[in-house]
Amino acid sequence: MNVAVCVKQIPDPAAPGSLHPDTKNLVREGKLILDDSDSYGVEMALQLAEHAGGGEVTLVSMAPNEETSGLRTALAMGAARAILVSDETLAGSDALGTAKVLAAAIKRAEPDLVMAATESTDGYTGTTPAQVAELLGLPSVTFAKRIDVSEGSVRVERQTEAGYDEVECPLPALVTVTAGVVEPRYPSFKGIMAAKGKPVEQLKVTDLGLSPDQVGSAGARQEVTDVAAAEERKAGEIVVDEGDAHERIIAFLEQLKVL
Amino acid sequence: MAIDKVWVVAESSGGAPTSLTLELLTKARSLGSVVEAVAWGGDVASTAGELGSHGASKVYDLGDLGDALPGSRVAAAIAAQIQAGNGPDLILIGTSYDGRDVAGRLSARIDRPVLTNLVDLTVEDGVPVAHHAIFGGTQTARSRFTAEGPGIFVVRAKSFAAEPAGGPAAEVAPVEVPEAGATDTARVRERHVEERTGPQLDEADVVVSGGRGLGQAEKYEMIEELAKLLKAAPGASRAIVDAGWVPYAYQVGQTGKTVKPTVYLACGISGATQHMVGMKGAKNIIAINKDQEAPILSIADLGIVGDVHKVVPKLIDALKARA
Ligand SMILES: Cc1cc2nc3c(=O)[nH]c(=O)nc-3n(C[C@H](O)[C@H](O)[C@H](O)COP(=O)(O)OP(=O)(O)OC[C@H]3O[C@@H](n4cnc5c(N)ncnc54)[C@H](O)[C@@H]3O)c2cc1C
Ligand SMILES: Nc1ncnc2c1ncn2[C@@H]1O[C@H](COP(=O)(O)O)[C@@H](O)[C@H]1O
Numbered sequence: 001m002n003v004a005v006c007v008k009q010i011p012d013p014a015a016p017g018s019l020h021p022d023t024k025n026l027v028r029e030g031k032l033i034l035d036d037s038d039s040y041g042v043e044m045a046l047q048l049a050e051h052a053g054g055g056e057v058t059l060v061s062m063a064p065n066e067e068t069s070g071l072r073t074a075l076a077m078g079a080a081r082a083i084l085v086s087d088e089t090l091a092g093s094d095a096l097g098t099a100k101v102l103a104a105a106i107k108r109a110e111p112d113l114v115m116a117a118t119e120s121t122d123g124y125t126g127t128t129p130a131q132v133a134e135l136l137g138l139p140s141v142t143f144a145k146r147i148d149v150s151e152g153s154v155r156v157e158r159q160t161e162a163g164y165d166e167v168e169c170p171l172p173a174l175v176t177v178t179a180g181v182v183e184p185r186y187p188s189f190k191g192i193m194a195a196k197g198k199p200v201e202q203l204k205v206t207d208l209g210l211s212p213d214q215v216g217s218a219g220a221r222q223e224v225t226d227v228a229a230a231e232e233r234k235a236g237e238i239v240v241d242e243g244d245a246h247e248r249i250i251a252f253l254e255q256l257k258v259l
Numbered sequence: 260m261a262i263d264k265v266w267v268v269a270e271s272s273g274g275a276p277t278s279l280t281l282e283l284l285t286k287a288r289s290l291g292s293v294v295e296a297v298a299w300g301g302d303v304a305s306t307a308g309e310l311g312s313h314g315a316s317k318v319y320d321l322g323d324l325g326d327a328l329p330g331s332r333v334a335a336a337i338a339a340q341i342q343a344g345n346g347p348d349l350i351l352i353g354t355s356y357d358g359r360d361v362a363g364r365l366s367a368r369i370d371r372p373v374l375t376n377l378v379d380l381t382v383e384d385g386v387p388v389a390h391h392a393i394f395g396g397t398q399t400a401r402s403r404f405t406a407e408g409p410g411i412f413v414v415r416a417k418s419f420a421a422e423p424a425g426g427p428a429a430e431v432a433p434v435e436v437p438e439a440g441a442t443d444t445a446r447v448r449e450r451h452v453e454e455r456t457g458p459q460l461d462e463a464d465v466v467v468s469g470g471r472g473l474g475q476a477e478k479y480e481m482i483e484e485l486a487k488l489l490k491a492a493p494g495a496s497r498a499i500v501d502a503g504w505v506p507y508a509y510q511v512g513q514t515g516k517t518v519k520p521t522v523y524l525a526c527g528i529s530g531a532t533q534h535m536v537g538m539k540g541a542k543n544i545i546a547i548n549k550d551q552e553a554p555i556l557s558i559a560d561l562g563i564v565g566d567v568h569k570v571v572p573k574l575i576d577a578l579k580a581r582a
Pocket of ligand 2: 006007008009037038060061095102116117119123126127128
């Protein structure tokens, strides 16, 4: 079984984010890393392919500056190869533009299953995967917390408001995973060495048969007009517990008439 | 683009519109002159009263979707209406499990962008402007579409207060759902409901949440006991949801629930931006954390620097003594 996994490469979320003063796009300069949210999809894909007794895991990513650091991490975990779309015309792409690029790249891998995260750490629109599925004409199951594949279909436990649904879907299909579905493996030293030699296919927008006006800021057809500091919540009273902090809490609740 | 007609994708649960749906309808009333809802599920007629009182003059009824996941079919039905020239100027969809599926698929189908994670929506010079909380809610970005509509907006829960306007029941208009082919082949085989007692997390007046500072799964019982005594809903940070201590439905934050209770009591939660964005709207915040530097203390109205294993049991005992 061949699995394509969408992996986003993002600026380190531990570093404070910023917006470009003119375009107001998220600044994505410097080294990018594998989005933690996608490490679950990579791990799940590897386990499903192993379980199916063969098949390849192909990574698909769209990122600026031919960035491959995040891809190398996922290759070191065990993915076989990667497709990277990197093109100046992609700057400022919105979710739909991104989905057009990803869908076209995924098509080349002819996967049985496409995996993505429910939402990315930096963009968190949570709509890209459904857009990819629609563009590829695939069924999709989002918010998977468990996935099993057997005989041409995928069975997913999908998170719901009330609990979860068991959903069955014929392959090929797209599934998005939530954090915590599996424990992503740490790349081994051997894996890291092997990753250096694995193929990363580098593509441009025109290689995918897309025109530049469908992607990037031109295709986004939306703009951020301004950014302002939100109203700050001021810290209130800080009390160091001396064994009687619970009384302060009770007094506060009484004052609020909660008690 | 003048806003005349606004559609709200109206989800329901147990024969009643979800609170998020009513929030969206309330907002829709202030945006356009005609507000209509798009609903499904076989019991749409029973929701028409409440949809109407919150502003919908009409509800397009897609019928019972059976075991199908809604995303693909609902998007196909809306796209067909738009292509037939019966579409709205603006579509409001809630940030929910199915809502995001509908939004993504619809966007691809009609080739229109989506604006997501809205916490407010205003109209300026006749143009809808989306407001988003970014960088953990420390900044607000405003954005808008630059091309022809309909604009698809995905709005976070609790962004608006739901208020009935007292209108008559919405007229129920059955709508044909077109074939959606391979995109519509996922089927629900079984639905599992996880038991939960006490008030709903997103509706409770008081929320008591626990985080990794509890140390181990068993200690979450302390949070549940405290919640019961305060008639509160228990909640959680993602760290302990991912660790499997509590179900996902308990999660507060960016990927979980947005809560706006009168009191939010955070026990052993650091206050990561993704957690805070889901609870910063609480009227009052109490936090217990042993680390004076924990970010949550910088937004707490009452911050206790202390050990949850000492403070919470004493609080429970004191509340029991009052009962
Ligand atoms: C895309 C994305 C989405 C996310 N969405 C969410 C979300 O929706 N909700 C969410 O919560 N998180 C979310 N997160 C995760 C978030 O970044 C944090 O990792 C998480 O909130 C941390 O949970 P925590 O505060 O319980 O744990 P920690 O950050 O580990 O904090 C534990 C705290 O407990 C304190 N502590 C330890 N022992 C004690 C004690 N004995 N007494 C008192 N205090 C003690 C510590 O000082 C510390 O401050 C998301 C992350 C990403 C990348
Ligand atoms: N540029 C990208 N490259 C690869 N995958 C992506 C990209 N953008 C989004 N995705 C996938 O879509 C998911 C949801 O992203 P988002 O819509 O930004 O929340 C991500 O977690 C990835 O799996």
